[in-house]
Amino acid sequence: MGLPQRTVDSFRPGGPLAQAVAEYRPREGQLQMATAVSEVMDSGGMLVVEAGTGVGKTYAYLVPALLSGLRVLVSTATKALQDQLFSRDIPHLLGVLGLSVRVALLKGRSSYLCLYRMEMARQDWRLDERSALLHLARIESWSHATQTGDLSEVDALDEGSPLQPLVTSTRENCLGSRCPQASNCFVNRARREALSADVVVINHHLFFADLNVRESGVAELLPSVHSVIFDEAHQLNEIGVQFLGRQLSTGQLSNLARDLETVTQSVARGLAPWAALAAALQQSAEALVARFPESERLERMDWSVTGARWPDLLQAVVDALVQVESALAVVAEMAPELQMLQTRVAAQMELVQLFLQPAPPDAVRWLEIGRQLRMLQSPLDVSTAMRERVLPDGGGVGGNKSWVFTSATLGHDENLSWMVDSCGLAGARILKVPSPFNYAEQSALYVPKNFPKPGDSQHSFAVAELALQGAQILGGRTLVLTTTLRAMRAIGDALARSLQGRDDLQVLVQGSLPKRELLARFLQSGAQQQGTVLVASATFWEGIDMPGDVLQLLLIDKLPFTPPDDPVQQARSKELESQGKSPFKALHLPQAAVVLRQGAGRLIRRESDRGILVVCDVRLNQMGYGRQLVAALPPMKRLVEAQDFSDALEALTRPSTTVLP
Ligand code: SF4
Structure with a gap:
């Protein structure tokens, strides 16, 4: 058959x-x-x-x-x-x-414990924070029991934990076959198993x-x-x-500086001024970040913002790397770890040199700044x-x-x-x-009229008010998805102020707890006295599943168009224009439609779910493209007036057989 x-x-x-x-x-x-x-x-x-x-x-x-x-x-x-x-x-x-x-x-490989680096971390004299030592001890005891070495098994270790890079390997710092732990290595084991599965x-x-x-x-x-x-x-x-692109981060440079100091402490102590060399490299990396004062930072920035001083700052990194390279050349034969450092220095030098040259015409180059600065270049x-x-x-x-x-x-x-x-x-x-759900009976879409425009300073407050109105009637069960972290904080703060002193409702904001815990608390709150409003952005727009009546009201603050100044989008737009196409029609609109649908998809997860989607963006009603975006959403019932919205909220508090009005 x-x-x-x-x-x-x-x-x-x-x-x-x-x-x-x-x-x-x-x-x-x-x-x-x-x-x-x-x-x-x-x-x-x-x-x-x-x-x-x-x-x-x-x-x-x-x-x-x-x-x-x-x-x-x-x-x-x-x-x-x-x-x-x-x-x-x-x-x-x-x-x-x-x-x-x-x-x-x-x-x-960053998902797996590196046994070799764990040993190095144990000897790292800078790891003196009590909580870091405690976490390291936990990882060590877990390492004896785990079959996979997959760090997601260690509850207490977040992905952003500063301990993570110390107990995992990168392509540059892995010793490969020269590693004393190679036969027990979790990365090698996972790859072997994959090859035979x-x-x-x-x-x-x-x-x-x-x-x-x-x-x-x-x-x-x-x-x-x-x-x-x-x-x-x-x-x-x-x-x-x-x-597929190339990138270099100040985090990579800092890790190299840190590893240089740690490795040389144990195998080449006193043979070169390692601490000073590492400090110079670290300083050159910090100077790249310092070039952008907090007030000027955006998540993604066009390469043109780097300005005239940028090549000098990059050259300072090259100079620091050259110094490290010369010192390592003298001692490299003494230990494989030192040869690995040499390889990393050469790789990072090559990348800095790349970013010192102009970008090739078929690529886009930009900067990202968060906890570290990243220089990126990628195909469109x-x-x-x-x-x-x-x-x-x-x-x-x-x-x-x-x-x-x-x-x-x-x-x-x-x-x-x-x-x-x-x-x-x-x-x-x-x-x-198509989805098998009966969206017209299970859900409704409300786009409030007379609402502040997305750019208005009152917009986030109005979103918070609407969320509060719904959460008070529903006993929480409300998720607010925002397009920016700034709006997320503003809405979260406004809700926290409104809910001060109340014990029937609480607000949770992304970032206040690890994602896993936030979701667990939100899911549990459905069964508790205290209802919850969760305010989140970015990763909460997709992949999270909140079935049943845990989530009944979903607010999306703005239509999720990519910011017009996003350097990658700008480069793609130019490319489309050169082909005689409209970037808005061919790129921005379909992209916003996909993201909007992903976000809206959090609301109805089962045939028995019911809920209201509120898109707090008047452009959905007022602009011509609004119709196309509404058409991209599941075929929900439309709520037009504020009273319709209130009625639908009330209907959600009645038994689940009730079809939304
Ligand atoms: S082979 Fe690489 S990843 Fe595996 S334990 Fe050794 S250094 Fe770590």
Whole structure:
């Protein structure tokens, strides 16, 4: 029996899924997608599937992938989704389908404990903070028990923890075969397992990073893989351009300075003024950051802001690196760690030299400033790399390799051109599978009239007031998604002031706690006396699942257009203009539609969910493009007047069989 037929059989009423999963209901859309995936896996080629919320797309691609018996690479956008596939969905399906398939999880090396560096960190005299020492002791005790070395198993260690770079490796500082811990190394173990598995779960970052530097084993895996499935494929282009490009951060320079001091302390103490050399390198890195006073900093800045002094500042970094290089040249033979440092110095020098030269015409160069400053240069999109380096045989057309790209949102037109064009997937089969939810009965869209315009100083206060109005009626159950961190803080502060002294409602703001904990608290608050309003931005727009009545009111502060001064968008706009296309129609509008749909998708997660989406942006009503953005949203009922909104809020407090008015 062929793969399409075996796939259909798995989903049929009375089939293995129906027998094993109590809540399983055959869904036409899921079957349609699963059939299409099985067909492309059978015949080879490219398939792009937009599957609305509730279709069950994960099972729709996993079932044929697991049934196929072929070597499959599954890539998703985040490590959390990777863990979910590997620890929950795949084992569950293997049990249901009665299959025995070797499955491996592969992440980037920064996800795994480096045993060698952990030992170094133990001897690091600068690690004198009590909490850091306590965390290190916990990691050490966990390292004896863990099978994987995956640091996500260590609850107390956040990704941004300053301890993280001290106990993980980078390509530059890994000692490879010269490492005394090489035989126990968790990174090596994960790669070995991936190379011998049938199904390997990776993430997009790793996929593109490896395409660029061929380091983690993905590039070695690819030729032997029959099918590649990209979930959350709407993120492929943005993640891809980051990792296909070149970048140098002040964090990398600081880490080098730090490692120089630590390594030489143990193997070359007193043979050169290491502390002074490290300090000079550190200072040259700090001078790059100091070039931009806090008041001038934006998350992403056009390269032109660097100004006339920038080459001198970069030259100072080169000078500091040259000094380090000369000192290392004298002692490098003494220890492999010193040779590794030499390699890192050379690599960073090459990057600084690159950024001292003008950018090539087909690339965009920019700066990012957060906790550190990053200089970046990347292609405008991943289409060329995908065509020339990933899909060299035309995406399997003519061969038998298959490629599946899927997400809940991939564009706003029939051809999904926003995604297909940017990823170089011309010729792919396109499938759009609508959500099975009855949005008109389960949900409503409200765009308040007479609301301050997005640029108005009162806008954030008005959003906070509306959130408060809803949260008071619903007992919390409210999520506010903002397009900027500034608006998030303003709305969070306004709500905190309004709720001061009240114990029936609380506000949680992204950043006040780790994301995992914020979500746990929000989910728990549904069952508690104290209701919650969660105010968040960026990563909360997608990938979070709040089913049931935990979330009933979702406010989006503004239409999520990329800031017009974003350097990458500017470069893409210029490119489109040079092709005679409208950047607004071809780029900005479809991109905003995809992000808006992702955000709105947080509201209705199940057939029994009900909720209201409020978009606090009058442009949705007033501008011509507003209609296109509304059309991109699920077909929700429209609430026009403030009274309609109040009535709908009240309706949500009544039993869940009530259809929204
Ligand atoms: S081989 Fe590299 S990653 Fe593995 S323990 Fe050694 S230094 Fe760390």
